[in-house]
Amino acid sequence: MQDPENIVDETLAITEHQVRDFLEAFRVPMACDCADGEHDLVLNPDNQPNLLAIPDPRDEDLENWFFWLNCNCCGHARMISASRVWTWIKTKDQDDE
Numbered sequence: 001m002q003d004p005e006n007i008v009d010e011t012l013a014i015t016e017h018q019v020r021d022f023l024e025a026f027r028v029p030m031a032c033d034c035a036d037g038e039h040d041l042v043l044n045p046d047n048q049p050n051l052l053a054i055p056d057p058r059d060e061d062l063e064n065w066f067f068w069l070n071c072n073c074c075g076h077a078r079m080i081s082a083s084r085v086w087t088w089i090k091t092k093d094q095d096d097e
Helices: 004-012 016-025 082-091
Strands: 039-041 051-056 059-071 077-081
Touching (some): 004 082, 016 039, 016 077, 016 082, 059 082
Antiparallel strands (some): 039 059, 051 059
């Protein structure tokens, strides 16, 4: 795995296209359990994937970051680990070498 020295800046630079590629690569189902809606990636006003940060109660200096999806019908939310997306981006082409 790559050295995560720049993980914060690189995670903040992840694009909508990269997250959608991740979702497709892992065949993340977009249909919601409510049966009437579809999940979609939540974007900020700059059309960047919105990040949700959740503090770790065991370590005040640690946060877990997630990209999130929201159902367009019932509002159900799903979280995708931002570090997992970052790792996939960094390693996905290594199998081709």
